Amino acid sequence: MTETVELRNKPELKIILNENEFEIVDASEPKNSGIYSFGKLKNAKLNVERTNWLITTLSIIVDLFTGGAVGGKFKDKANLNLDMENLNFKVWLINADIEKAKRVTELINSKKTYTQHRI
Secondary structure (H helix, E strand, O other): OOEEEEEEOOOOEEEEEOOOEEEEEEOOOHHHOEEEEHHHEEEEEEEOOEEOHHHHHHHHHHHHHHOOOOOOOOEEOOEEEEEEOOOEEEEEOOOOOHHHHHHHHHHHHHHHHHHHHHO
16 A cells, blocks of 8 residues: 655655655655665654754853854754665755654654564
8 A cells, every 4th residue: 555645845745655665755855765665774763843952052152252143043953864774864854744744754663663574
């Protein structure tokens, strides 16, 4: 059974889940696009956008000592980190539907587990 999850419209970002593999179509980072085997997947992890408090604090301290304007918050952007046997990469989720990203991460990990038990 094939399931397509569209995470973003423009630029296009979708993940197509097949029985033994998944396909990524990433118009903003074409190098991420491709077909990947669940059997070679070690882990899929969703990292939601969050404030990087260490960098933000250091920036404020430097700005205070140099007399510069106090900077804003530095954020780590949301991404889907895919750890494959021979490859590790991130799919950036800028302006993507995070709820759908959570769902597709769960689906990828469940299919990974199911595929590995069948082998």
